Amino acid sequence: MPPLNQRSPITPQIVCKVAIITSLSAAFWLSGCTSASNNSPSASSATSSAQQPDLRDKKVILTTFTVLADMVRNVAKDQAIVESLTKPGAEVHGYEPTPSDLARAQEADLILDNGLGLERWAERFYGSVSDVPHVTVSTGIQPLEITEGGYRNQPNPHAWMSPRNALVYVENIRKALVEIDPVNEAAYNANAQAYSQQIQAIDQKLQTSLSQLPDHRRYMVTCEGAFTYLIQDYNLKEIYLWPINSDQEGTPQQIRQAIDKVKANQVPIVFCESTVNAEAQKQVAREGGAKFGGIFYVDSLTDASGDAPTYIELLEYNVDTLIKGLQGG
Numbered sequence: 001m002p003p004l005n006q007r008s009p010i011t012p013q014i015v016c017k018v019a020i021i022t023s024l025s026a027a028f029w030l031s032g033c034t035s036a037s038n039n040s041p042s043a044s045s046a047t048s049s050a051q052q053p054d055l056r057d058k059k060v061i062l063t064t065f066t067v068l069a070d071m072v073r074n075v076a077k078d079q080a081i082v083e084s085l086t087k088p089g090a091e092v093h094g095y096e097p098t099p100s101d102l103a104r105a106q107e108a109d110l111i112l113d114n115g116l117g118l119e120r121w122a123e124r125f126y127g128s129v130s131d132v133p134h135v136t137v138s139t140g141i142q143p144l145e146i147t148e149g150g151y152r153n154q155p156n157p158h159a160w161m162s163p164r165n166a167l168v169y170v171e172n173i174r175k176a177l178v179e180i181d182p183v184n185e186a187a188y189n190a191n192a193q194a195y196s197q198q199i200q201a202i203d204q205k206l207q208t209s210l211s212q213l214p215d216h217r218r219y220m221v222t223c224e225g226a227f228t229y230l231i232q233d234y235n236l237k238e239i240y241l242w243p244i245n246s247d248q249e250g251t252p253q254q255i256r257q258a259i260d261k262v263k264a265n266q267v268p269i270v271f272c273e274s275t276v277n278a279e280a281q282k283q284v285a286r287e288g289g290a291k292f293g294g295i296f297y298v299d300s301l302t303d304a305s306g307d308a309p310t311y312i313e314l315l316e317y318n319v320d321t322l323i324k325g326l327q328g329g
Contacts, residue, residue, distance in 0.1 A: 059181050062108040064119050065092040066301040067160060068137065068169075070311045072112060074195040075173045079184040083108075088303045091275045092118060093245050097125050105129045110180050112137055112173065118157035133180070137172040141165050144228050146243045156243070161298060162229040163203040163315060170196050202315045209323045210234050217326045221262060221270035221290070223250075223281050226298045239267070241280060245299070250280030262288030269293040269325040274308075275300055293325035 059080045063069040069084035076082055085101050086092050105111060106129060113119050115136035126134060143155035159165040174192035178185045210218075218236050220227055225240035239261045241254045262270065262284060270285045272278035274295045285292040296318045297308040308314035 059109040059177075060107060061177070062105055062111045064111075064113045064122070065095075065299065066090075067299070067311050067314065068112060068114060070301060071137075071160075071166070071169055071195075072173050072177075074311075075170060075188055075192045076177055077187065077191050079181065079187050080177065086300065088301050088306070088309075089275065090300055091245055092299050093120060095119070095121060097121060101125075102128055105132060108132055110135065110176060112176060114138055114157060114160070116141075116143055116155040116157035116159060135172065135176040137169045137176070138165075139172055140168050141229075144232065146225065146228075149243045151243045156225065156228045158226040158298060159229050160311075161227055161318075162233045163199050163206065164233050165229055166199050166311075166315075167196055170199070198312055199315070202312070202319060206230075206234055206319055206323075209319075210236065210326070213326055216266045217268060217328070219262075219265055219267040220322065220326075221258070221267055221281075221284070222296065223272040223276050223278065224298065226273065227296075237265075239265075239270075241284070245273075245276055250277070255280050255283055258284045259288045262290050268328065271296055271321070271325065273298045274302070291325075294321050296321060 111134040221239040225243040272281040
């Protein structure tokens with residue numbers, strides 16, 4: 001497990017000290033209120049003391065985005081506390097960590113990231129966090145390069161969008177948790193095995209459903225080129241508007257190129273992603289003679305009320321949407 005840079009900048013230390021002082025002040029104030037309103041303060045103190053050791057015994061794992069956090073939770077279960085830097089619905093590519101993020105990172109036992117250039121801000125972030133190990137969970141996956149645009153020859157970071165790659169993520173997560181918490185190795189091993197079986201079932205569903213499609217229905221047309229790994233694994237073809245989500249999306253040239261490709265290949269359906277505006281892709285559908293088949297979830301989960309509050313549900317939703325669209329449903 002590679003160590004972080006051994007620098008200790010002023011900013012995160014200040015944040016941590018302020019947070020600690022604020023917390024102590026709040027605790028002192030609440031203690032005074034409790035004493036004034038409760039004739040048995042010792043009972044409250046006993047309850048608090050009984051709860052604290054359990055939390056302190058658990059490792060704190062911080063991940064860079066929500067999809068990864070959910071994967072880690074499925075391997076860790078109740079054995080660790082898992083948090084994500086980004087919130088549901090947030091775009092991870094251009095995320096800007098806050099001072100509170102740095103404070104959270106300093107308190108973590110382990111930080112897990114995707115790598116492959118997904119977290120463009122990672123180098124600066126890790127340079128501001130000392131003495132906390134971090135692991136890249138895409139390690140072992142053969143990167144696929146982006147072949148066009150401003151990201152040409154850079155790795156496509158969306159390896160988790162293929163269930164087969166997700167199994168590599170799960171194994172890397174398992175090994176990382178066992179490394180920092182060997183006492184709970186048996187639980188991590190069992191959880192990882194059960195979780196992998198769920199992912200393998202989705203892999204089999206995709207393989208079976210897509211195997212009989214004719215050539216003109218094997219095109220996966222999306223806004224972001226986030227499905228390259230999935231397309232390779234299931235013998236599909238790819239058309240997208242832009243390779244990586246950015247501030248400049250859906251230029252006239254990008255839209256025109258997509259329209260021309262959809263027309264030339266008689267593609268019947270196109271899709272977009274939840275974290276970007278789908279209007280450009282709806283224009284592609286109108287002018288390319290295709291239908292708009294809905295959205296996929298890629299860079300973020302939803303909250304509990306949405307379609308993809310977990311990674312397994314994200315995969316299932318995407319797979320069902322894709323199969324329904326490509327099969328003409």
